[in-house]
Amino acid sequence: MRYECESFATTDSGYEARIRVGAASAFFRGHFESAPVLPGVALLSIAREVLARRVRGLPTLTGVAALRFRKPIGPGERVTLEFTRKGPGQLDLAAHVAETLVADGRLRYAGEVPRA
C-alpha cells in the first residue's frame, strides 16, 4: 500500500483529509536509503488522488501556481491535507504534520472545484 487515507471530510471552504504514508510505502524506496524522506511529488500526487477519488466532478489538475515544501515528511507520519477553494479553478493546499506546516501552495484545475 502506497498510503492510507484515514479520514476525509468537507469543510466550509473545501475539504480536509488525513493521510499516513507507512515506512513500507513504495514512495520511500530509494529516497533516500540512509534517511527516508517522502518526495514532494509524492505528497502532491497523494493530495490529488485523495481528492479525485472523493470529489465527484473534480476537473483535471492542470498545474501548480506555486507550492513550497517546508519540512521533510518521514515514514509513518500522519499528514493533514487542507484544501481551500480560491476562485475558479484554484485550490489552495496546506499540509500539516501535527501543528507544523510542511507544505503549502496553490493548485490549478481545468474548471471550478465542486462544493461538497
Added chain:
Amino acid sequence: MLETLLPHRGDALFLRDIVTHDATSLCALASVPRSSAYADDGAVDALLAFEIAAQAAAAHGGLSGAGTAPAAAPGFLVGVKALELVAATFPAERKVPVRVRLLGRAQQLASWSFEFGEPTAVIARGEFSVWTA
C-alpha cells in the same frame, strides 16, 4: 555513473543518460519503471516531471562541482512554481528527455526552469528550487 551523482536508488532513480551539459544547463534522458509508485498500468503521472527535473539539476551540480557537499548528497526540493501539466501521463519505461536551466543560485539554494518531453511534445514545464545539504 548516475549513482555517483545522485543519492536516489532503485525505482526512485529516474535519470538514465546525460545527453549534454554546460555551465548552466543539462539535458538528460529519463525513464520510469512500470513498478514505480507513480505508474499505474504502464502510465506515469506527469506530476513526476518536476522530481525528474530536480534529479537532472542535482546531476548538473555533481558534474559541475557546484555543490558544497560531496557528490550524491541529498538535495531537497523546496518549491515548484508555474508548473504546467500539458499531458496527464506518459508511458512507463520510455526514455523521455528532460532539459533544465539554472535561473539563479544563492548559497545552497538554486532555482531552475525545466521542460520535460520532446520539444514538439512537451509533457510538463515549470520552475523549481532545490536546497543542497
